[in-house]
Amino acid sequence: MSVSVSGAAAEKNPWRSHTARICTITPETPGVRTYELELEDPVERDHYRFAAGQFNMLYLPGIGEAAISVSSDPAGRDTLAHTVRAVGNVTDALARLGPGDQVFVRGPFGTPWPVAEMLGRDVVIVAGGLGLASQRAAILFLMAERACRSVTVLHGAKRPDGLLYGREYDAWRAAGVAVHTIVNEADASWSGPVGLVTDLLTDSLRDPSATTILCCGPDPMMMGVAKAAIGRGVATRDVFLSLERNMACAVAHCGLCQFGPLFVCRDGPVLPYERIAELLRIPQV
Numbered sequence: 079m080s081v082s083v084s085g086a087a088a089e090k091n092p093w094r095s096h097t098a099r100i101c102t103i104t105p106e107t108p109g110v111r112t113y114e115l116e117l118e119d120p121v122e123r124d125h126y127r128f129a130a131g132q133f134n135m136l137y138l139p140g141i142g143e144a145a146i147s148v149s150s151d152p153a154g155r156d157t158l159a160h161t162v163r164a165v166g167n168v169t170d171a172l173a174r175l176g177p178g179d180q181v182f183v184r185g186p187f188g189t190p191w192p193v194a195e196m197l198g199r200d201v202v203i204v205a206g207g208l209g210l211a212s213q214r215a216a217i218l219f220l221m222a223e224r225a226c227r228s229v230t231v232l233h234g235a236k237r238p239d240g241l242l243y244g245r246e247y248d249a250w251r252a253a254g255v256a257v258h259t260i261v262n263e264a265d266a267s268w269s270g271p272v273g274l275v276t277d278l279l280t281d282s283l284r285d286p287s288a289t290t291i292l293c294c295g296p297d298p299m300m301m302g303v304a305k306a307a308i309g310r311g312v313a314t315r316d317v318f319l320s321l322e323r324n325m326a327c328a329v330a331h332c333g334l335c336q337f338g339p340l341f342v343c344r345d346g347p348v349l350p351y352e353r354i355a356e357l358l359r360i361p362q363v
């Protein structure tokens with residue numbers, strides 16, 4: 079069995095969940111909350127490592143498991159953040175829990191954003207809605223590393239109240255990250271641009287041949303971003319997408335997340351666009 083994980087716990091036994099306590103719950107946008115979890119076993123807590131873009135399976139006994147990106151700083155050792163939208167069995171049940179309650183964590187799993195290879199490059203992070211949850215860890219990593227030439231975050235949401243992590247933008251900007259937001263539908267509170275996140279791309283591509291795109295959101299949005307970026311001179315090999323597919327085992331056994339010849343849980347979720355462009359064009363793969 080080939081298991082693409084980097085955490086010590088998952089390398090030992092990818093099926094084993096570890097208990098964690100909810101330390102804090104931060105409301106983000108309507109129906110979306112960030113849970114700071116502390117692994118209860120101090121040894122597990124010490125050994126747990128993840129890379130930006132990886133995910134955990136959060137398990138609630140008697141209810142089920144859901145794949146959720148780890149959205150905290152990969153250098154953080156105390157707690158693990160997960161930003162969750164309540165949409166179904168597990169996530170609705172999570173929304174009924176409070177600080178001090180217990181959840182089970184299995185992971186980390188999957189491929190990370192290639193943030194360790196960004197020396198001297200312009201990195202443009204493009205996020206649709208909750209997609210930013212999978213990229214927050216990459217933003218925090220790049221802010222700390224300071225190895226790339228520039229970091230730009232382009233974040234689009236349907237409405238202004240769907241923009242994620244708004245309270246953190248000042249800190250990101252203070253650390254040199256350019257943050258631009260756009261919404262599909264404005265309301266009275268909004269004075270920024272209205273349109274699609276791709277509308278923000280042109281102004282952010284100063285040197286396309288030295289630019290890497292990290293994109294997460296609905297498939298049609300990601301395909302639009304990839305095409306627009308490549309059309310403006312970004313190399314196909316420098317565009318990375320994070321796919322979301324229903325998954326159950328997270329270790330390439332059950333086949334639920336099969337995507338052509340790939341298993342999104344093992345070969346993804348982060349994949350180079352050049353590897354999946356053809357598959358994305360086939361409906362219902």
Ligand SMILES: Cc1cc2nc3c(=O)[nH]c(=O)nc-3n(C[C@H](O)[C@H](O)[C@H](O)COP(=O)(O)OP(=O)(O)OC[C@H]3O[C@@H](n4cnc5c(N)ncnc54)[C@H](O)[C@@H]3O)c2cc1C
Pocket residue numbers: 133142143144145146147148160161162163164165166167168169170188208211212321322323324325347
């Ligand atoms: C790699 C990866 C990372 C992810 N990261 C995050 C993250 O950071 N945050 C986040 O919130 N989500 C994330 N997700 C998505 C999350 O895993 C899914 O939303 C998951 O299905 C939620 O589990 P659930 O049990 O709450 O929902 P489920 O009960 O599985 O329901 C999920 C959806 O399916 C619909 N549904 C359920 N049952 C049926 C049915 N019988 N017929 C028709 N429709 C049905 C529900 O209405 C809902 O829209 C990620 C997914 C992947 C693959």
